[in-house]
Amino acid sequence: MTTPADLKYTKSHEWARLEADGSVTVGITHHAQELLGDMVFVENPVAGRKLTQGEECAVVESVKAASDVYAPIAGEVTAANGDVENAPESINQDAYTAWLFKIKPDNAADLGTLLDATAYQTLVDSEAH
């Protein structure tokens, strides 16, 4: 699985995508779901919640373990993906389609502090060794 070039990434294995309407969609990476294994539970933040960058805001649980999801950037939650809460296995099927929640960023420029696809891939490769 390639790391999509149009997304931004965190060291804690979230991805973030800037949408045309200025919102930012957040999910966990393919590498993260591979480490966790079969997903069985997702707990998203509620719409309206204000997040600071790096704040624990969601939980994904696999058959193996629970894992925190951190806000890639600061902002207000505008939507949570109910479909993925009802079918957590969709994260295993395609981690980049199965988004978790959307944020209205406080400052879209914060995305610039995240990793690009090349840097993230390098991080994943280094963790594998």
Place this chain on the structure above:
Amino acid sequence: MLKQTPLNAAHRAAGAKMVDFGGWDMPLHYGSQLVEHHKVRSDAGMFDVSHMQVVDLKGDASRAFLRQMMANNVDKLTLPGKALYSCMLNEQGGVIDDLIIYFMREDWFRIVVNAGTAEKDLAWMEVQREKLAPQLTLSPRRDLAMIAVQGPNARTKFWAAMPGSQEISEHLKPFQAVEMGTMFIARTGYTGEDGFEIMVPAKAAPFLWQALQEQGVAPIGLGARDTLRLEAGMNLYGQDMDESVSPLESGLNWTVDLASPRDFIGKQALTSQPVTRQLTGLLLLDKGVLRSHQKVATAQGEGEITSGGFAPTLNQSIAMARLPATLAEGETVQVDIRGKLLNAQVVHYPFVRNGKRLVA
């Protein structure tokens, strides 16, 4: 350096994700733990359990020695090949290990102990043997490998993989074993499904593994082994009980023989301690996943989850929890999951047996 079983190369060739399991390099899964779980419930799967330790006890007074050593009563074993599940206790009544004893002959009992406790168990058994029955011999069989074949189609597929085995093993009742040459075939398991646990010389293990694979028996990792045993309501040593707790507070009353006048190590302690806790099943009513060590609040006081997880057969989270002894089945309790109190119901377990849901 991790210890390897004779099937290590086979696991790697099958694309297993390998993990350090108590010093052993073992397969966690071969792709999807959920798929593997369902395969065992609906068809047949095989597990490498060669890390478990087989110990042969030999000599004329073997039974008398085991009468003193084990909380369960080996006098229940009358038919050759018959097996007994038992706890081995310390003087304080704590569980040193849980194990299976096979009665083969009056001068030969075979004991299978957990991998993580094998060294400790052997040391304890050696000390007691010296003291109680120095004429006996205890031999750890490190030359043997063990493969568990489990599922509704497990026995049929094993028979197809191993010509001649059907005639010898089809009459076996649950918890009974038979020898076939160098092979030891036992109708036991850790999944709540029918099947066999088969001991073979280490060198023969890859051939048996291969022959089973050719019959469509899927390799199953430790991940699914844990969810299968949890659904089946089977205790895991080190999690659901250990040396600090009594078997009477670990859901193992049925394995402790206090009825006969026989004395055994730990009996004195068991009969003098009050039983204030019990191991119960929990069914999570809210959404989430129960995990070991989560705290449980009940009307009768606090408790703790010993084993918890997602039950693939039930599509719901279940757990085994050590709770106040006075708590009744059907009561609702609250489990603290990351600071939130979620509702769970106290239920009778096992949760699943032979592919069927047993809890309402």
